[in-house]
Amino acid sequence: MKTEPMKIHYLCPHCRSYLRVWNNIIFTVKSEKGKRQGLILLNPELGNYTYISHPSLKFIEGEKVEFYCPVCFSNLAAKQINENLVKIIMIDEQSHEYDIYFSNIAGQRTTFKIANDNIIERHGKHSSSYVNYFMSKLRENLRE
Numbered sequence: 752m753k754t755e756p757m758k759i760h761y762l763c764p765h766c767r768s769y770l771r772v773w774n775n776i777i778f779t780v781k782s783e784k785g786k787r788q789g790l791i792l793l794n795p796e797l798g799n800y801t802y803i804s805h806p807s808l809k810f811i812e813g814e815k816v817e818f819y820c821p822v823c824f825s826n827l828a829a830k831q832i833n834e835n836l837v838k839i840i841m842i843d844e845q846s847h848e849y850d851i852y853f854s855n856i857a858g859q860r861t862t863f864k865i866a867n868d869n870i871i872e873r874h875g876k877h878s879s880s881y882v883n884y885f886m887s888k889l890r891e892n893l894r895e
């Protein structure tokens with residue numbers, strides 16, 4: 752069954768505010784090398800890497816971009832797993848909750864959908880390089 756994308760919610764893991772408005776997931780971002788900051792609107796479809804931003808917000812290929820919740824301003828980096836991944840929460844139409852991780856390195860296409868420490872979905876041409884590391888990290892956290 753194809754999930755109806757309009758019924759999928761994305762939440763900040765810190766304040767649980769809804770980050771999705773209409774067909775965009777909204778973040779405040781700050782780039783490391785380019786020192787640019789602003790708002791970025793990501794596509795809510797996993798594996799779709801198109802985004803909307805003001806034309807002045809340009810990233811240098813390979814630079815790290817910090818993602819912040821636009822409501823509580825928490826840094827969304829998944830420090831427990833990998834500083835180069837951002838973590839948010841997804842709630843689907845059956846009210847199932849998942850952890851979504853995506854790369855915060857400009858140009859790197861990596862997305863993971865995780866439930867109960869299992870990879871449910873994996874998207875992006877760069878995601879394979881993360882799988883082993885990611886799974887061992889998740890198991891490590893489980894043991895703690």
Ligand SMILES: [Zn+2]
Pocket residue numbers: 763764765766767768820821822823824825
């Ligand atoms: Zn928040």
